Amino acid sequence: MKKEPSLVDVARRAKVNISTVSRTINKTGKIGADTQARVFKAMKELRYKPNRVARRLRMRDGSTHLLGLIIPNIQNIFFADLARGVEDVAYRNNFAVLLCNYDEDPDKERFYLDVMQAESVDGIILPPIHENDPAVLQVVENGTPVVCVDRSLSSGNLDKVEIDNHSGAFAAVEHIIKQGHRRIGLIGGPADSSTGRERFRGYKDAHAAAGLTVKSDLLRFGDYKQESGQRLTEELLALANPPTALFVCNGLMTAGALESIAARGLRIPKQIAIVGFDELPLADVFNPPLTMVRQPAYEVGKSAAELLLKRIEEPGRPATSLKLLPTLIIRKSC
Amino acid sequence: MKKEPSLVDVARRAKVNISTVSRTINKTGKIGADTQARVFKAMKELRYKPNRVARRLRMRDGSTHLLGLIIPNIQNIFFADLARGVEDVAYRNNFAVLLCNYDEDPDKERFYLDVMQAESVDGIILPPIHENDPAVLQVVENGTPVVCVDRSLSSGNLDKVEIDNHSGAFAAVEHIIKQGHRRIGLIGGPADSSTGRERFRGYKDAHAAAGLTVKSDLLRFGDYKQESGQRLTEELLALANPPTALFVCNGLMTAGALESIAARGLRIPKQIAIVGFDELPLADVFNPPLTMVRQPAYEVGKSAAELLLKRIEEPGRPATSLKLLPTLIIRKSC
DNA sequence: GTAGTTCAGGCAAACGTTTGCGCGAATCGT
DNA sequence: ACGATTCGCGCAAACGTTTGCCTGAACTAC
Numbered sequence: 001m002k003k004e005p006s007l008v009d010v011a012r013r014a015k016v017n018i019s020t021v022s023r024t025i026n027k028t029g030k031i032g033a034d035t036q037a038r039v040f041k042a043m044k045e046l047r048y049k050p051n052r053v054a055r056r057l058r059m060r061d062g063s064t065h066l067l068g069l070i071i072p073n074i075q076n077i078f079f080a081d082l083a084r085g086v087e088d089v090a091y092r093n094n095f096a097v098l099l100c101n102y103d104e105d106p107d108k109e110r111f112y113l114d115v116m117q118a119e120s121v122d123g124i125i126l127p128p129i130h131e132n133d134p135a136v137l138q139v140v141e142n143g144t145p146v147v148c149v150d151r152s153l154s155s156g157n158l159d160k161v162e163i164d165n166h167s168g169a170f171a172a173v174e175h176i177i178k179q180g181h182r183r184i185g186l187i188g189g190p191a192d193s194s195t196g197r198e199r200f201r202g203y204k205d206a207h208a209a210a211g212l213t214v215k216s217d218l219l220r221f222g223d224y225k226q227e228s229g230q231r232l233t234e235e236l237l238a239l240a241n242p243p244t245a246l247f248v249c250n251g252l253m254t255a256g257a258l259e260s261i262a263a264r265g266l267r268i269p270k271q272i273a274i275v276g277f278d279e280l281p282l283a284d285v286f287n288p289p290l291t292m293v294r295q296p297a298y299e300v301g302k303s304a305a306e307l308l309l310k311r312i313e314e315p316g317r318p319a320t321s322l323k324l325l326p327t328l329i330i331r332k333s334c
Numbered sequence: 335m336k337k338e339p340s341l342v343d344v345a346r347r348a349k350v351n352i353s354t355v356s357r358t359i360n361k362t363g364k365i366g367a368d369t370q371a372r373v374f375k376a377m378k379e380l381r382y383k384p385n386r387v388a389r390r391l392r393m394r395d396g397s398t399h400l401l402g403l404i405i406p407n408i409q410n411i412f413f414a415d416l417a418r419g420v421e422d423v424a425y426r427n428n429f430a431v432l433l434c435n436y437d438e439d440p441d442k443e444r445f446y447l448d449v450m451q452a453e454s455v456d457g458i459i460l461p462p463i464h465e466n467d468p469a470v471l472q473v474v475e476n477g478t479p480v481v482c483v484d485r486s487l488s489s490g491n492l493d494k495v496e497i498d499n500h501s502g503a504f505a506a507v508e509h510i511i512k513q514g515h516r517r518i519g520l521i522g523g524p525a526d527s528s529t530g531r532e533r534f535r536g537y538k539d540a541h542a543a544a545g546l547t548v549k550s551d552l553l554r555f556g557d558y559k560q561e562s563g564q565r566l567t568e569e570l571l572a573l574a575n576p577p578t579a580l581f582v583c584n585g586l587m588t589a590g591a592l593e594s595i596a597a598r599g600l601r602i603p604k605q606i607a608i609v610g611f612d613e614l615p616l617a618d619v620f621n622p623p624l625t626m627v628r629q630p631a632y633e634v635g636k637s638a639a640e641l642l643l644k645r646i647e648e649p650g651r652p653a654t655s656l657k658l659l660p661t662l663i664i665r666k667s668c
Numbered sequence: 669g670t671a672g673t674t675c676a677g678g679c680a681a682a683c684g685t686t687t688g689c690g691c692g693a694a695t696c697g698t
Numbered sequence: 699a700c701g702a703t704t705c706g707c708g709c710a711a712a713c714g715t716t717t718g719c720c721t722g723a724a725c726t727a728c
Contacts, residue, residue, distance in 0.1 A: 004451070004476075004684095006683090006684055006685085007684060007685065008684080016707075016708085017707065017708045017709075018684090018685085018686095018708095019686080019687075019707075019708065019709080019710095020706085020707055020708075022685070022686060022687085023686090023687090023707085026686080028686090028687085029687090029706085029707085030704090030705055030706060030707090031705095031706070031707080032705085032706060032707085035706075035707080049448055049451060049452050050452065050684090050685080051391075051452055051454070051683090051684055051685070052449070052452040052453050052685095053387055053390045053391045053452070053453060053454055053683090053684080053685090054391050054683070054684035054685040054686090054713090055684080055685055055686075056387045056685090056713095057385075057387045057388050057391050057683090057684080057685070057712095057713050057714065057715090058684080058685045058686045058687085058712075058713050059685085059686065059713085066453075073418070074408060074414050074417055074418055074421070075411070075414050075415060075418050077409070077411070077414075077615075080408050080409050080411075080414050081409060083408055084407070084408055084409050084435065087408070087434070087435050091442065091445075096432065096434065096446070096449045096453070097432075097433065097434065098430065098431075098432050098433075099431065099432075099433035100421070100430065100431065101418065101421050108425065111425075112430070114383055115386070115430045117338070117383060118383050118384065118385055118386040118387070119386050119387060119400075119430070120385070120387055142338070255615055255616055255619070258616065258619040259618070259619050261619075262618075262619045280615060280616060281411075281589055281614060281615055281616070282589055282592065282614060282615070282616045282617075282620060283616075284593070284596075285589070285592040285593050285595075285596040286616060286620060286621070287620070287621035338714095340713090340714055340715085341714060341715065342714080350677075350678085351677065351678045351679075352678095352714090352715085352716095353677075353678065353679080353680095353716080353717075354676080354677055354678075356715070356716060356717085357676095357677085357716090357717090360716080362716090362717085363676085363677085363717090364674090364675055364676060364677090365676070365677075366675085366676060366677085369676075369677080384714090384715080385713090385714055385715070386715095387713090387714080387715090388683090388713070388714035388715040388716090389714080389715055389716075390683095390715090391682095391683050391684065391685085391713090391714080391715070392682075392683050392714080392715045392716045392717085393683085393715085393716065
C-alpha cells in the first residue's frame with residue numbers, strides 16, 4: 001500500500017503549516033490569496049485527497065459525510081428502490097452510504113447498528129425490526145440521528161416517513177369488494193410488524209364499510225418472503241370453500257401466490273382474483289396485468305434522506321413525520 | 335452526542351494500561367488470566383465497543399473490516415443478487431460493506447472510488463465501467479485490492495469473476511434456432527461493454543454453427559435499461575419483415591420488450607418468441623412462462639467477496655479468474 | 669547462587685486530521 | 699503618531715487506537 005499524500009506533505013510542498021492547509025480546504029479562517037493559491041497548487045500536484053477516516057476521528061460531531069442504511073433485504077425491490085432514493089440524495093450532498101441487510105435477524109441488526117456507531121456515521125435510516133426495538137432506542141439515546149422508514153417505532157419522537165398502509169389496503173379491498181367478491185382471502189404480513197397490522201386493519205375496515213364480516217378461516221399471515229406467499233395461498237386454495245379473491249400484503253408473497261395459482265392452473269381473475277401490495281417489475285405486462293397497490297418506495301428513501309440531512313445540520317429541530325400515499329393501480333387481475 | 339466509552343475508560347475501570355486492554359481485545363501479547371477477567375468485566379459494564387475509525391486510522395494495512403462495493407444500479411436485480419452475495423460472506427467474516435451506485439456515470443464512479451480510498455477500505459469489488467478504466471487502474475496501482483465482477487479490465491492481472499456470456503448467449507440462440515426460427519432479432523447491450531460484446535458474439539456464433547447468416551437489420555443495441563428494450567423492440571416489430579423471435583441481452587430490457595409486445599397484442603410464442611438474459615422475478619409464472627438464461631448473480635458476488643478476502647490476507651497471491659456458467663432455463667416463451 | 673529467559677504489562681509514539689490559542693505585522697481610528 | 703483591532707498564519711493538543719520498546723518479577727537452568 002503506497003502511502004497516500006497527507007496534510008503534512010502538501011504543507012511541506014506549499015511551505016506552510018498543516019493548519020493552514022486544513023483551513024484553506026475547509027474554508028475556515030482567513031487565508032491570504034497567494035497562500036491559498038500555493039496550497040491549491042500543491043494539492044493538485046500531489047493529487048491530495050483528504051483522509052475521511054482521520055477527519056471522522058477528529059470531529060465527533062457533524063459532517064463526516066457518511067450515512068448508514070440498514071434494511072431487511074436488498075433483493076426485495078421495495079427496499080432496492082428505497083435504497084436508491086436515499087443514495088441519490090446522499091450523492092447530491094456528497095455523502096456516502098453504508099448499506100447493510102439485516103434479514104429480519106435481530107442479531108444481525110444489532111451487529112450492524114454497532115458497526116454504524118463504531119464507524120461514527122452521521123445518521124442512520126432503517127425500518128426498525130420491532131415496534132420498540134431496544135437496540136435502535138439505545139442508538140438514538142446515544143445521540144445519533146435516526147429516521148425510521150416504512151415501519152415506525154412506538155416510543156420516541158423520531159423523524160419518520162411511512163406509507164399509509166391502512167388507506168392502501170382499504171382501497172385495494174374496497175375495490176375487490178366492488179368487483180362482487182365476498183370471500184376474500186388475506187395473505188398478511190407478520191402480526192408484529194406495523195405494516196402487517198395496518199394492512200390487516202385496512203382489510204377489516206373495508207369489510208366493515210361494506211357491511212361484510214371477515215371470515216377468520218380466510219386469514220393467513222406470512223413473513224413477507226416468497227415461499228410463505230406460495231405456501232399460504234396453497235392452503236387457502238385447498239379449502240373446501242376457497243376464496244374467490246386474494247389480497248396479498250407484499251410483492252414477494254404476491255409472486256409466491258401467483259406460483260400457487262399457476263400450479264393449480266387457475267384462471268385469473270375468473271377463477272381467482274388477486275391484488276397485491278407493492279409493484280412487481282412485470283406487473284403491467286403480466287397476463288393478465290396485475291392490479292396492485294404501488295408504494296412510492298423511491299420517494300420514501302428520498303424523503304428519509306432529506307429529513308436525516310436536515311436533522312444532522314440542525315439537531316434540535318422538532319421531529320417530523322411523513323406519511324406517503326400508495327396508489328391503487330387497477331389492471332385486469334381483479 | 336454522548337461520548338462513547340473508550341479504551342482509556344475501560345483501562346481506568348480495570349486499573350490497567352490502555353495497551354493492556356487493546357491487547358486483550360485483539361488477543362495479541364500475553365496477558366494474565368485475572369487481568370483479562372478484569373478487563374472483560376469492565377468492557378461489559380461500560381458496554382464498550384471498539385472505535386473502528388480510530389482503528390482504521392492507526393492500521394493502514396490489513397483488517398479494518400470494511401469492503402467497498404460499487405455497482406451500476408441496485409435496482410437491477412442482477413446487481414441486487416450480487417450485492418447480497420458479497421454482503422453475506424462479508425457478514426460471516428465480520429466485515430461491513432460500503433455500497434454505492436455509480437449509474438454508469440464515470441464521474442460518479444470516480445467520486446465513489448475516491449471515497450473508498452479516503453475511507454481506507456480493505457478492498458473493492460466492482461464491475462469496471464470500461465475495459466480499461468483509468469480511475470480503477472489508479473486505485474489498484476495504489477495498492478488497494480480490487481476484484482472485478484461481471485465485466486473485466488483488459489489490463490492488469492486482477493482477480494475477477496465473470497459470467498460465461500458467450501456460452502450463455504450461444505445456448506440461448508441455438509435453442510431459438512432449434513425451434514425453427516430463422517429471423518432472430520437481437521436487443522444487445524452496449525457495444526463498449528464486454529458483456530454486450532460477448533453476448534453478441536454468442537449470437538453470431540450460434541448463427542454460424544447452424545449455417546445461418548445474421549441479418550444486420552435485425553440488430554439493435556441498447557443500454558441495459560428498460561426503456562431502451564421497449565423502444566428497440568418496437569423498432570424491430572415495426573419492420574416490414576419483422577423477426578419471428580427475439581434474443582434480449584438483459585433482464586430490464588426484456589421487461590421493456592414484453593411491454594412492446596403487449597402493446598401490440600402479439601401472442602408469445604406463436605407470433606413472436608422471446609428469450610432473455612437474466613432471470614426475472616415472475617418469469618416462471620408469466621403467461622407464458624419465460625425461457626431465460628439465468629445468471630448465478632448471487633454466486634458471483636459470493637465468489638468475488640471470497641476472493642477479495644483471500645487477497646486481503648495474502649496480497650502476494652497470484653490473481654485468479656473465475657468464469658461462472660449461466661444456465662438456459664427453457665420454459666414456454668420459445 | 670547467578671545468569672539467562674520468559675511473562676505481564678506499562679510508556680509513549682504514531683496514524684491524519686481539526687481547532688483553540690497566540691503572536692507578529694498590517695491596518696485602522698482619532 | 700500611537701494604541702487598538704484585525705489579518706494571516708504557526709504551534710501543539712486532541713480524537714481512540716495499535717504497537718515497538720522497556721522494565722520488573724518470576725521462573726529456568728546450571
